[in-house]
Amino acid sequence: MADRYFTGTDRVRYEGPDSDNPLAYRWYDPDRMVLGKRMADQLRIAVCYWHSFCWPGTDPFGSGTIDRPWMQPGDPVAMAEQKMAAAFELFETLGVPFYTFHDRDIAPELGSLRETQAAFARMTEAAQAHMERTGIKLLWGTANLFSHPRYMAGAATNPDPEVFACAATQVRDALEATHRLGGVNYVLWGGREGYDTLLNTDLTRELDQLGRFLTMVVEHKHRIGFPGMILIEPKPMEPTKHQYDHDVATVYGFLKRYGLEDEVRVNIEVNHATLAGHSFEHEVATALALGIFGSIDINRGDPQNGWDTDQFPNDANDLALPLARILEAGGFTTGGFNFDAKIRRQSVEPDDLLHAHVGGIDTLARALLSAEKLVKDGRLRRFVEDRYAGWTGPLGRDLMGGMDLASAADAGLAMDPKPRSGRQEMLENLVNRVV
Amino acid sequence: MADRYFTGTDRVRYEGPDSDNPLAYRWYDPDRMVLGKRMADQLRIAVCYWHSFCWPGTDPFGSGTIDRPWMQPGDPVAMAEQKMAAAFELFETLGVPFYTFHDRDIAPELGSLRETQAAFARMTEAAQAHMERTGIKLLWGTANLFSHPRYMAGAATNPDPEVFACAATQVRDALEATHRLGGVNYVLWGGREGYDTLLNTDLTRELDQLGRFLTMVVEHKHRIGFPGMILIEPKPMEPTKHQYDHDVATVYGFLKRYGLEDEVRVNIEVNHATLAGHSFEHEVATALALGIFGSIDINRGDPQNGWDTDQFPNDANDLALPLARILEAGGFTTGGFNFDAKIRRQSVEPDDLLHAHVGGIDTLARALLSAEKLVKDGRLRRFVEDRYAGWTGPLGRDLMGGMDLASAADAGLAMDPKPRSGRQEMLENLVNRVV
Amino acid sequence: MADRYFTGTDRVRYEGPDSDNPLAYRWYDPDRMVLGKRMADQLRIAVCYWHSFCWPGTDPFGSGTIDRPWMQPGDPVAMAEQKMAAAFELFETLGVPFYTFHDRDIAPELGSLRETQAAFARMTEAAQAHMERTGIKLLWGTANLFSHPRYMAGAATNPDPEVFACAATQVRDALEATHRLGGVNYVLWGGREGYDTLLNTDLTRELDQLGRFLTMVVEHKHRIGFPGMILIEPKPMEPTKHQYDHDVATVYGFLKRYGLEDEVRVNIEVNHATLAGHSFEHEVATALALGIFGSIDINRGDPQNGWDTDQFPNDANDLALPLARILEAGGFTTGGFNFDAKIRRQSVEPDDLLHAHVGGIDTLARALLSAEKLVKDGRLRRFVEDRYAGWTGPLGRDLMGGMDLASAADAGLAMDPKPRSGRQEMLENLVNRVV
Amino acid sequence: MADRYFTGTDRVRYEGPDSDNPLAYRWYDPDRMVLGKRMADQLRIAVCYWHSFCWPGTDPFGSGTIDRPWMQPGDPVAMAEQKMAAAFELFETLGVPFYTFHDRDIAPELGSLRETQAAFARMTEAAQAHMERTGIKLLWGTANLFSHPRYMAGAATNPDPEVFACAATQVRDALEATHRLGGVNYVLWGGREGYDTLLNTDLTRELDQLGRFLTMVVEHKHRIGFPGMILIEPKPMEPTKHQYDHDVATVYGFLKRYGLEDEVRVNIEVNHATLAGHSFEHEVATALALGIFGSIDINRGDPQNGWDTDQFPNDANDLALPLARILEAGGFTTGGFNFDAKIRRQSVEPDDLLHAHVGGIDTLARALLSAEKLVKDGRLRRFVEDRYAGWTGPLGRDLMGGMDLASAADAGLAMDPKPRSGRQEMLENLVNRVV
Ligand SMILES: [Co+2]
Ligand SMILES: [Co+2]
Ligand SMILES: [Co+2]
Ligand SMILES: [Co+2]
Ligand SMILES: [Co+2]
Ligand SMILES: [Co+2]
Ligand SMILES: [Co+2]
Ligand SMILES: [Co+2]
Incomplete structure (x- = not known):
């Protein structure tokens, strides 16, 4: 395993429930048939760039603890290439079929939007090469419209139309890159599309701006022939006091208001569901009932802490019933399970990322097998x-x-x-x- | 003040900010002009039967502490008449223009639905006589579809269509009584329209049942020529785990789904807003932005307790900004401020009801004067x-x-x-x- | 099974994991040895009177749905005897070793404290006969110092010393009855020992009253030679806004303040832990660390609802780690697992009580077996x-x-x-x- | 106002309630007598370094928005000097008597603990010079034991005793610097003294480590003759899942456990009170009742968001009752009101800091005048x-x-x-x- 970043193993393999190898799957057996599909095709698992390769372990009270080679001083694009190599090493080691990214995850923010655009184009090509080499596919791409200071008062909902235009640049580029890479969905997360205080906010106008932006995205998708699904990821709050994509039911009303309910679906995140005061199963059931179920950001929150802890899932019991609902409804179409989950700040070893994903993937697999039993049993239904x-x-x-x-x-x-x-x-x- | 139930005073009067009389208004001056209307016409205050005359001071851990003459053993209709006399005595003592009721507040639940219907008809007549005598008007009526055991699994959303039909009986009767009494709105609160567990619930079906029921109510309103507004009161949970009328944005999506967004508005309750994780101002602003603002159940919750405490409002600062929004949007049309608020379980004296309402009404009046200043100042806008x-x-x-x-x-x-x-x-x- | 109230079975028996009999245990195998003790002796399960035989299915918005023969009009003591017969029938059917009661659970509240006392004495004798007949033992007794209106402003912390004296009567009698019945603990739950508003509260004085009361109880325990443990049950709020026995750490400080830390331990309730913003495991670990771990009220709350839902436990995974901590510390001494849990308001069939307890008991048994594995594995330690x-x-x-x-x-x-x-x-x- | 950083005004002055100058005090009139003391001496207001001069406007989803001259690349000590000049400019402009700091606020973290120590010594001298020049005093100093990665698993409660020793270095130095600068209190905030997961935590051991550390600090305080008070600042969670200094009652129990209840008091933060599920008034009342009231970190949280938003206080009504309690108990001795409050991330103008403090200080002054009226009125008492x-x-x-x-x-x-x-x-x- 020379030159590897993740040294624990070069391939996590299925070894069955009795295995005592911490870096083996005990439940995730990709080719096992579950209700007529391969387990891998039912789960459609993706690893995400955001938390696993970009987050340095900062929190509101502490500096970074996680020190990766690609976070060192140096040429930003070279660093991005090193990061991408490590990312695909992890994807391959885990044997997952998909990954997901933000534009700013795979390419650096540079001095101007134009330079940043060029770096993103270059890294998109690098991603394409890695994908061809490995056969790993893109579940979805998205644009980061929340980290740069220009978005502090919103992207599409900014009081300044120039910021809306910058957001358009990023989303156009990210959507087209997603198309080029064969992505099967494109996600919008409105982390700054909300307000910090109602005192300085024109709610009606901001909702209309957001509706307009989404309409433009949908039209562009059709124009370029992107066959994937557009997804909105609900979240009730954080970083802003209130976000417009609060929960599934709120997003549904928003889509109906702007006539987009047949064009857009939801990417439900477990921790966002609980922050909104709902169970994850509630959000899944609501999306299915309203006809807008799309995909899932799988993670878990802390029941006692009121922020987005984005922990890896580790309780298959919690996920069996939501999964049974999804299976009863026919399973994923374009969606899948994306690990929008981060290791804890103290998990500073590279292999902690392996442990985290192995545990999370096995949790999903075990939940799927339980869901299969529930569906087959039929008594609940x-x-x-x-x-x-x-x-x-x-x-x-x-x-x-x-x-x-x-x-x-x-x-x-x-x-x-x-x-x-x-x-x-x-x-x-x-x-x-x-x- | 012979034969009075509320002995503290026979009329609460405006005495100005310097008054030290605890049973006088310091801010509520009904005829004072505020932005072109009488204060009374801007606030449109209603006292409600539910908490003030029917609740005996029970809580989940204790029996009743509040012992009213009309809660004694005896003929239920005679008791209801005594209750109504006390209620109108309070309305007159406070000098408020409106009241509100549930069907089961003003008339008893008897052995059969038919007997209960007859008692309700008789008490509707009694109410009409009191209204003519006193000039006090009806802000809205509603039906109690949550107390009777038959509604334990929902009213319109019950798995049993017979229960739906019983709910139809109550709502038809309550809507027609409201019409007869000149009520300016009719409210639906879906306390049991939700689920205790998703395990036994067909969400899609229940939403359709609820949409169907509401459609029937709207059609009947037009059929009988009721000129008032139909209002839905959002609440996220309690008594059920999850209620379908979760918050304003959820109700909006529901109305759009069933094509009712031009027919129905919301009755926003402060404590329900905070239970849903929103500020009261947020819910008001959202309803105004979405074009479904109707009326308000004014009270307050406890920021540290997670159930509906329904306390009387006592902080004018908290209400000034929401009121300014309502004024900027033109003020109430059919709506008003209904005191869906209850005294504390230890407030066992009849006059505690007077103190509570005097404080609440003054809080609204003071908030209105602050809101007037904000609107006139114009700098925020x-x-x-x-x-x-x-x-x-x-x-x-x-x-x-x-x-x-x-x-x-x-x-x-x-x-x-x-x-x-x-x-x-x-x-x-x-x-x-x-x- | 003539004359039985619970008709589903006359005895729930262990049938193993493969059993498909819903009224059999799949995990609870009382005689199985777990870390050197019988499973029954590790778990020390108790069924409680309070929720299972006294609660009629009321909630803050609805009247009773659960209609038991002993809740009918009639002689209160005869009704209490009927209730007790049904209770012991359930205890025997489940095959549990223990039960628990409040004074007002087993005997009615009558017109005067003296009459009530007499009824309680009579029902204590009845309980003694049932216990001798069945061999079922008493895990703990307690006094209900929260339902009667006299306690609306507290029992020991009441502003009126006469109420303190009434509380002394009840606790003296309940403690002595517990002693007579061979109870192994005596519990105090301070549901009204708190405040509704700080405005009318002398916090210092109330804490001293509570410290004095507890001291009197401890002295009396020694005087009568009661060998059991005195337990305080923490709860942060509900029915009051704030309760003095907030959580384990708060109770510890209180005991230290009044020099009682060697005399009193805690009875930790799962749902009270989560209402206080703690995990159940945290409360167990804290009590063990502080040396005041006593017993457990086993149930579960609803993660989305902010009141005490007291649901039956049904997730063994949630309980394995707390149980492993208890086992590592040597297991229960006087304590045990008491089902302070209630069926849902819609679970109106008598046998729903059987299903609920069977599920709860199996959850504990399964968690115990997992805990045993964790302890034996030793890697965590x-x-x-x-x-x-x-x-x-x-x-x-x-x-x-x-x-x-x-x-x-x-x-x-x-x-x-x-x-x-x-x-x-x-x-x-x-x-x-x-x- | 040449060379000033805060250009809005060079001195905020009292102009009375009718002033329309946004950078004047309408209520804070330092020399006005309130219950026998100057208003300034009752309130003892301090501005803090932490949020006002060190925080760049980052949040978990965004990079810095607040761009100060001293946050640029350059010699770290020179930058610290520039920051200190700006800080004292703000203190003087506001006319407040006190400030507060962490060791790492006033001096940079350098490559080694020894270099960092030297820089801290140099900046302590610089602070002394500014204090002599301006007459501004130190309410308290403290050490930052949470930002550096070495503290990721705790400071005193770290599994590694070497980290405990590093914490000892920082606290010894910060305590002695505080002594040298005439500080009237020394504060400990245990942001990392808690756990992320119980799985890897020895609770008993960590509590003992924390007790030992605090005992060492108290002994050293006496050894060097520091006359000030040692204060602990409770916070329930964030950054960790659970912090040992959870709330006032928990800290009391901790102090009793280690025999420190006569040596240490609490520094209560408003937002930490609400995160713990308490009202601020509750925490103040509890600390007074238990005899450990010390000082206050004045700010406010967001009632709908579950993290420490540390907003500036702006509702005098919320603070009047807690202040009345403090006044009834004799007022502050060593404590005061420290603005542990930060401007919003969008408040990017330097003068936003002025507006924020002017509003906060006026809120305190107005609350004090209300509290004075309540105390003089006497009816509540x-x-x-x-x-x-x-x-x-x-x-x-x-x-x-x-x-x-x-x-x-x-x-x-x-x-x-x-x-x-x-x-x-x-x-x-x-x-x-x-x-
Ligand atoms: Co996500
Ligand atoms: Co998240
Ligand atoms: Co209401
Ligand atoms: Co309410
Ligand atoms: Co309990
Ligand atoms: Co409970
Ligand atoms: Co603080
Ligand atoms: Co804070």
């Missing part, structure tokens, strides 16, 4: 169908089919509906018995 | 206009007017937008200087 | 020992052994400590591999 | 005394004076305490009428 059976009878059909309030009210007078147990505890036990 | 001035220039107009992403992106390349302070602290100071 | 190994070397011993700040500071100047990974992800994976 | 009057009667004195539980219980049997309203709403109105 049948319980729910039975519970609502009255709605397929005459009264239910009439009520949904056009009966007016007065007739329903008269019918109601004659009724004395029987209480029926919701059976929550029995169902919770059932899940534990199946998974 | 002008700061915001200036901040977005670029959007009325050539670039801004082009971007909003149809420029495509490629052109915007090319324009962006040439730009180097200047950082401009958001001035949050200066604006916060400005508010303190004005109010 | 050794990792921690290694991590702190420097503290057993010369520098560590000197620093802890009395070196002064100046000497330590001079030593520090010469040092350049090496960064060492905290290995969080690897350890999380290790736990998943072991359990 | 008398209400509370009356409410507990029974405790000065015979029963109350006996209960507190040694009556045993059995006697109290017998007394209780004869009692039927009368319900008495807690009068919360009336008291809230009273506060609004007085302030």
Whole structure:
């Protein structure tokens, strides 16, 4: 393993549940068939650049602890190339089919937008070469519209239209790069599309700016023939006090307002769901019910801390039910599981990145196998169908089919509906018995 | 003051800021002109039956502490009449123009839906007589679709269509009673329209049931010629784990989904806003931006406790900015401020209800006067206009007017937008200087 | 199974992991040896009266849904006897070794304290007979000092010393009844020992009253020769805004203040831990570190709802690490796992109580088996020992052994400590591999 | 105003409530007498280095927006001198009596601890010169034991004793510098004294290390004759998952455990109080009740965001009651109000710092005047005394004076305490009428 950055292993392999090798998969067996597809094709796992190769371990009270060779002083593009080599080394070591990036993850921010654009073009070519060499594909690309000071008051929602135009530059370039690299989705995360205080904010205008921007992106996608899906990633707050893409239901209303509900779907992040006061399963179920389910940023938050901790998932039980919902609905189309997760600030060894991903991937695989059992078992689904059976009878059909309030009210007078147990505890036990 | 229930005073009167009479208004001066309307007409204050006359002081760990004559054993309708007499005594003592009720607040739940209906009809007549006698009007009526065990799994969203029909009976009757009493709005609060667990819930179906129910209500409103507004009251959770009318933005998406956004507006409750993780001002601003602002349930929550404490408002500073937004948008049309607020469980004296309302009403009046100053001062509004001035220039107009992403992106390349302070602290100071 | 209240089965038995019988244990195998003790003796499971036999399914927005024969009109003591028969039927059906009660759970509140006392004495005798008949033992007794209106402003912390005296009556009687019934602990939960508003509260005085009360209880325990442990159950809020027994660390400070740290331990409730912003494991670890670990009220809260939902536990993974800590520390002495958990309001069938307890008990058993594996594996413990190994070397011993700040500071100047990974992800994976 | 960094004004002066000058005080009138002391001596206001001169406007998603001359490349000590000149310019412009610093605020972190120590010594001398020149005093000094990577796993609680020794170096030096500069307090904030995961943490050992460290600091304080007070600043979490100095009550228990309760007091930060789930007033009241009230870090959090936003205070109503408590208890002794507050990331103009402090200082002054009125009015205090009057009667004195539980219980049997309203709403109105 000469010249390797991740020294623990050159390939994480499936060794089964009894393996005691910490850098082997015990559950992730890519070719195993799960409900008619390879496990790898059901999960569509991606490793992301953002947290794994760009974050130096800073937090609001401390400087960087994670010291990578590509974070040293030196030519920024050379550093970006070194970073990319290490990134693809990790992707290959893990054996995952996909990766994801922001424009500023793979290429440096330079003195001017034009120089930065050139560096991004060059790094896009480098990525293409790595992809051809390794066969690793791009789940999605995106543009970082939040780190540069020019975006401090928003990108599309900035009070200054010049900033909107700069955002357009970045998104046009990132979308076209994603297209060129064969990406299957393009994501927008509006970390600065919100407000710090309502005192200086014109909410109506900012919503319209955001609607306009998204419309331009959708039109451009069609113009260039990008076949992928446009995704919005909801998050309720952080870095701003309030973000407009608050949660799935809010994004749905926004899309309906600007007539984009058939063009855009959501990229749900687990930790953003919990920051919004929802369970992850709720956000998945809501997106499926509203017809805008797209992809997932898989991670976990800390139930006691009120910020985006972006920890690696490690509890398969938490993910089995959301996964069963996704499977029942037919599984991912363009989406997948992207590890928008970061190691802890004290995990300073390169191999900590390996451990983190191995644990996360196995958690997904184990959850998938549990979800498969739930779907095959079918008792949960049948319980729910039975519970609502009255709605397929005459009264239910009439009520949904056009009966007016007065007739329903008269019918109601004659009724004395029987209480029926919701059976929550029995169902919770059932899940534990199946998974 | 013979035979009075509230003995502290027979009329709370305006005595000005220097009054030391705890049962006088220091700020609420109904005839004072504020931005072209009487203060009373700007605030449109309503006292509500629910917390003030029906709640006996129970909490999840304790039995009732508040012992009213109408809560004794006896004929339920006679008790309801006694309650109504006390309620109108309070309304008159406070000198408020409006009240609000649930069907089950003013009339008892009896053995069958039919008997209950008859009692409700009789109490509606009694209310009409009190209203004629006193001149007090009805801000809105509503139906209690959450207390009866039949609604334990939802009303419109119940798995059993018979329960939907019972809900139709109640809402038809309550809507028609509201119409008969000249109510200016009709409210729906979906306390059980949500889920306790996703395990037994068909989310898609329940949303469709709720959309269907609301559509039926809107059609019936038109059929009977009710001129008032239909309002939905958002609340994120409690009593259920998750309620479908989560917050203003969620309700907006729901209305768009079922084509009801021109027919229905929101009744925003302060404590529900904070339970949803929003500031009250945010919810008001969002409703105004989305064109669905209706009315307000004024109260306050406890910032450290995670349930609906429904305390009386007592900080005028907290309310000045939301009120200024409402005034800038033209003020209430059909809506008003309804005191969906309850005294504390230890406030066992009848006159505690007087103190609570006097404090709450004065808080609103004082906030209104502050809001008037902010609107007249105009500096906040002008700061915001200036901040977005670029959007009325050539670039801004082009971007909003149809420029495509490629052109915007090319324009962006040439730009180097200047950082401009958001001035949050200066604006916060400005508010303190004005109010 | 004639005359049974719980009809699903007359005995829940261990059938192993492959059983598909929903009313069998798959993990709870009482006689299985776990780290040198029978599983039943490690877990010391108790069923509690409070939620399972007394709560009618009310919530702040709805009336009772759960209709038990002993909740009907009739002679209160006869009803209490019927309730007790059903309770012991459940205890026997589940095959648990312990139960717990409040004075007002097993005997009714009557018109006067004296009559209530007599009823409680009679029901204590009835309990004694049931216990002799069944062999089921009492984990702890307690007094309900929160439901009666006299306690609305606190029991020991009431502004009125007469209420303190009433609380003394109840606690004296409940403690002596617990002693008579062979209870192994006596618990105090201070649900009203807190404040609704600081405006009317003398914090210093109330803390001293609470310290005095607890001192009196401890002295009485010794006087009557009660060999059990006195336990305080921390809870941060609800029903009051703030409770003095906020969390384990707060209770520790309180005990130290009144010199009671060797006499009193804590009864940690999972849902109270999370309401206080702590993980359950944190509260267990803190109590063990401070030497005041006593017993556990096992349940779970809802991560998205801010009140005490007291749900049955159903995730063994969540409980494995806290259990491993308890085992490493030697296991329970007087304590045990008490199901302070309630079925959901929609779980209206008697057998829902069976399902809930079977699921909860199996969750504990499964967690115990995982904890056993973690303890036997030993890698976690050794990792921690290694991590702190420097503290057993010369520098560590000197620093802890009395070196002064100046000497330590001079030593520090010469040092350049090496960064060492905290290995969080690897350890999380290790736990998943072991359990 | 040649060569000034803050160009808005060279001196903020008191101009009274009617002033429309945004850079004048409307309430802060240093020489005005308030309850027997100058306003300046009651408030003892300090400006802090940390947020105002060192923070570049970074957040977890964005790079610095605030570009100060002393943040440029160049000789670090020269930069520190420029920063100090700007800092004292601000202190003088505001006319505040105090400032506060961390060791790493005033002097740079250099390549080795020894070089850093020398730079700190040199900057301490520079500070002394500025203090003599301006008459501005030091409220407290402290050491930054959280930014350097060596502290990633804690300072005193680090698994590596070498890191403990480095912390000793910093604290010894910072304490002695504070002594030399005539500081009236020395503060410890344990931002890394906590854990990221319990998996790798020995809680018992870490608490003992922290107790040992604090004991060494207290001994050294006496050895060098430092007359000031040692203060601990509670914070529940952030940057770690859990910090040992969680809140006031937890710190009290910790001090009792290590016998330090007479040597150490608390520095309460408003935003840390709310992060811990407490009101600021609660933390102040608790510290006063437990005898460990010291000083205050004045700021405010965002009620909807779960991290330490450290905003400037701007609501005098929120602070009036805590201030009234402090005044009733005799006011500050060594403590004061330190502005541990930062401007928003978008407030990029130097003068935004002026606006922020002017608003914050006026908020404190206005709150002080309200608190003075509450104290002079006396009705709140008398209400509370009356409410507990029974405790000065015979029963109350006996209960507190040694009556045993059995006697109290017998007394209780004869009692039927009368319900008495807690009068919360009336008291809230009273506060609004007085302030
Ligand atoms: Co994400
Ligand atoms: Co995230
Ligand atoms: Co309401
Ligand atoms: Co409410
Ligand atoms: Co409990
Ligand atoms: Co509980
Ligand atoms: Co601070
Ligand atoms: Co802070």
